[in-house]
Amino acid sequence: MISFEPTEDQRLISETVLEFAKTTLSPRAREFEQAGAVAPDVRRSVQEMQLALAAFPEEMGGQSLGLLTSLIINEELALGDPAAPFGLPGFGAFPLAALELGGARTQELLQPFSAEGDGAFGAVAWSELKAHPSRAGFSCVARETDAGYQLDGQKAFVGNANLADCFIVFAQVDESAGWGGLGAFVVPRNTDGLSVGERHRTLGLDCADFRSLELQAVKLPGAARLAPELSAEEFTRAVVRFFAKYSLIVAARQVGLSRSAFETAREYCDIRQAFGKPIGHFQAVAFTLADRHMDGESASALCRRAAWCWDSGKPEAECLLRTAQAVAHAHEAAMRCADDAVQLHGGAGFMRDVIVEKMMRDAKQMALVGMTAEQMDQLAAALEVRGELDPALVLPTPETQSIFI
Template sequence: MLDFAPTEEQEEIRKLAQSIALDHLRPHARKAEAERDSSTELRLTLAQTGLTTPFPEEYGGSGPLEAVTYTLIAEELAYGDPGLALNIIGSLMGPLTVWLAGSREQQERYLPPFGDPTSGYLQRGSLAFAERSGSYTLADVHLQARRTGEGYLLNGTKRDVVHGQRADLRVVLARLAESESAEGQLCAFVLHGVQEGLSIQDEEEKLGLQAAPSATYHFHQAQLPAEALLGEAGSSGAVRAATLYQILRAAIACGTARAAFEYCSAYARERIAFGRPIVSYQGIAFIIAEMAMKLDAARLLTWRAACSWDRGEADETLIYEAESAQHQAVKMAQAATTDAIQVMGGAGFMQDHPAEMWMRDAAAME
């Protein structure tokens, strides 16, 4: 039955995430941008909340992830800072993909380090999704995997891999093709024990989202062992992981837009021009009204995809809904952050305010 209210429990988790975002993310956003990473203290703080270990308790996690709940969390984190939110979620996608796509044996091997109560927060995961086009749509995943006698041979490029350079657990999305010409099934591989054929390049100068360090992978006849394939070829684990990433990226976009919307609203309420707060002019008020409306629209689209993910809808439905949400939310966030600067005028352009950073962050999302 149609319902648009989070449960009480979800509301509590959302509030917790919001307080973390306001107390620990927003104040450190500029520092994280300059240092191109989160601090160890922040990661420890987050680990203590249990928000960063949403996988089964038997592996030391705080309980399996629900997409709707985590969508609420992701929006709050991005409301604190989009770059740090992506830093956190990008890392999380490594163990989550193992949980969603891996065999029991693979889960037992790769998940416990992330759930370790004393050192888990130092672990970094990563999921390589985007390729040359930079887009996070599955139709643009072409990295080729071919079966050989001993395992798999990978050829192609991945970019924008959050934590790609320093991850303890690297997972990549690829197409397992039976022949050279066919576009194969979506699969996830763990890059473990890759001896040669893989070069990793730091992406140093980015337009935005610098707080989420990323790398490019080049595969040239890279040989992977047979156990590198997570789960079985053709199972929907890889699709569930990929669509989850898309849904959470949509939530990050919503959080970014909300940060910009609230920030410029507060500014427009205080700023006086011609004797009145500028928000009392329809020319400004309508821009902000439009922002609020389009943010709500994109958020609802994101929630719908998350609901379908939790219900375990068919792959085709999930892909359509997750990609729609991501596309619309990112587009909306780009417009909202740009308009926020416009509302603030010259001040919006200055680094004294975070609006210019959010506009660059939103532009870097797709």
């Protein structure tokens, strides 16, 4: 039987988080934006609600509620402030990367996120600004030493690098194996040779912090390498799963933003009058509103379906296809919703004190997290045409995307 009814747990969580989003996040979104961070009391409240690891297994400090519940949480939080989850403890990419790639160290890496207190931050350092000049793969390299590994290189766009106690850094282990020669390493913040750069100035998501990382002769023990027992192919598949699931969570935030942009625009179109009637009574405006509502609803349905596939243990190719469809659609839908919300506000739309301009900036920036809409389109297309694909070809790296060649 197919059901669109949430479980009792999901309904309760959804109502609680939505209430919190509306009463706490939404009224304070501009305060967080100006401060460049989510306020500590709000971080603490979210930590107390134990939302971050809802989808994670209980033995890992989670609640075993599944990815779908996590999507619901992220969607409702984003309805209050789409930027806030990027600045909340435990809501970044680190816990998911630890779950998919942590191997024997997963439990230890996840422990700080469920501990009592203000909550922990971790960070994932994947992206690089420049491709390697002469080979495929990362410029950041991890060379084996007698004692373990030495890491050298630079990383970019690392979320919460300023707050993280611990990093998962991706680096080239086998320089002759291209994108098949990657490894992931746990690097504690105070490790010699690791330095965090200045905060990047960004388009949106202002309450979250993004920085570069510099790794100079960073010496790590052998145990710092995650899941060394995985073959190159298994490791790549785990990385793809991590990116797919994290991108799906970000897509759920886009759904929250879409719903919020639509609601804000609809209210404004009721109030704003032109030629003696609310502007929403003009057909062109009404059609735009109806289309944007459809965008939010369809994105939500696709995202939830994809999460349901992962939770139900469907074959990986099916989960990835559903995820690719959902993420690509959610990003594009959110951009349309935010763009039209600005447009329907007319001159008020580009005023900094009207919230829709922030939604537009946040939506654009979210569309560039993890696997982008274009990369998800490529992934969906490859799965549709070939059925199977080489996961190394769909990671979010510039040179790996020619999957039809």
